Amino acid sequence: MMGLSTPPAVRVWEHQLILYRRIWASNVVVSIVRPLLYVLGMGLGVGGLVDDGPRADEVLDGLTYFQFFAPAMIATTAMMVLVNDSLWPIRGGFLWNRTFFSQAASPISPGEIVGGVALWHLTKGLLSSVGVAVVLALFPSTRTWGLIPAVGVGALTGVAFAAPLTTWAAWRETDLSFPNINRFVIVPMFLFSGAFYPISQLPTWLQWFSRITPVWHGVELCRGAVYGGLSLGDVVVHVVYLLAWAGVGWVLARKVFADRLGN
């Protein structure tokens, strides 16, 4: 009877997986169709205007606008998906279905619950990044082996958002701040992420805003992964920066979960 034991965090992750079974089909469609629409709409539409512009080659580093924009979608999509997966679902785990309390009453500890949540966020980050990568693989101009590491970068970018937002959602008593996080934090980050244009186009102070946001680092890494051109030093800085957001977020989440589940 006592077969192989499964790590507790994986058992928490399984709960999410069972839930996902119901919606995976529609989710897969969305995670392919949405980037396809974006890439076509922005890449071809805006690209048609930009590529003939006088400074196109200089600003876009020799890439077409389509090529420039498309890989960034891996990072921004993972961010969007995981913002949604960390605010209300985490709150729900404490307040609506109270899943986290059920888990805490079992042999699983609060820290391991956070571990399971983190595993799930990584999974969702990978799934959404794969969706975008599949779309990019459809077009010869964006089809490189670099899409494979870019998927990993997408997942990392996603958890760099999910970890701190999980902490926030677990800590706050109300969800009044959640829509504003989307409006005033995530959307500006998206616009200034360097996905739509190089941040060198921005005034210096806004460039600093971009550099602080995790998503810009993800965008740079994705583009670098697909076309090369990043130095090892750049790669290390970007990766460490993203890991730092994820790591600090998880450490804080463990603390907040432990307080809330064991008071």
Add this chain to the structure above:
Amino acid sequence: MSGSEGTAVITAKALTKRFGDFEAVKGTDFEVRAGEAFGFLGPNGAGKSSTMRMIGAVSPVTSGELRIFGLDPADDGRKIRARLGVVPQQDELDEFLTVKDNLVIYGRYFDIPLKACREKAMELLEFVQLADRADSKVQPLSGGMKRRVTIARSLMSDPEILLLDEPTTGLDPQARHVLWDRLYRLKQQGVTLVLTTHYMDEAEQLCDRLVVMDQGEIAAEGSPAELIRTHSPREVLELRFPAGTNAEHAPKVEGVGARQEVLPDRILIYADDGEAALSEVHRRQAVPESALVRRSTLEDVFLRLTGRTLVE
């Protein structure tokens, strides 16, 4: 149940729980023995859930000593939780999953292999008479059915002790009886039941022994029959006078029976012989709108010990 013969599976000494500077549990002592059904009877805010969550090894003890299976929850929380079944005051089911999946995933928390979880889930749904709803979502189920799902869920890990926090609050009488019947069967199978309730009939039906809890303290302890015998005369005469005239009638019946309680809506006269007390009331020409003689219950014990009623 052989009374004091069972070994103690839970012991608490001067058990205390503080939230900030508010003391929710104020140094309680109790002992639960293997195989018995033990109850905490008390009104809202008595500290029942706080006590249950400490026993469940999720809420740390502020001070005092608590042992479950001889283990200290501060050191061996995980081991203790592995051997407990928990029915929390609020259902914590995942409404997006089917009834069966709720059980299966809960079994997985205890690291029971998936195949065994599936078999066990069906077996338990039979037990709580919900096998036909296995593949239905949780959301449309009635409150009583959800409660039964929660009980089935708590049994996935074959617990030695089942903790039930207000198992039937909010359910209609029929649903309560179905639940009591299932709990009684579990007890027969040797599962130790620890439950909280503010229903005196539930405590009388289910508990071998119970403690009466009020404002974080234990006011009395014993079997339902013992508690009634010790703290209340055998019978109660309930008198109802026209609204608002209780105070005026109270002096007329003073001294009748062993003790009296003047409540807003009625006067209770405690006496070993209720009919004799009623004759005395009539002899004094205090004419109530209605009069009723009944046996003393745990409600009367609670009133006696705390001066308040259980359900406001």
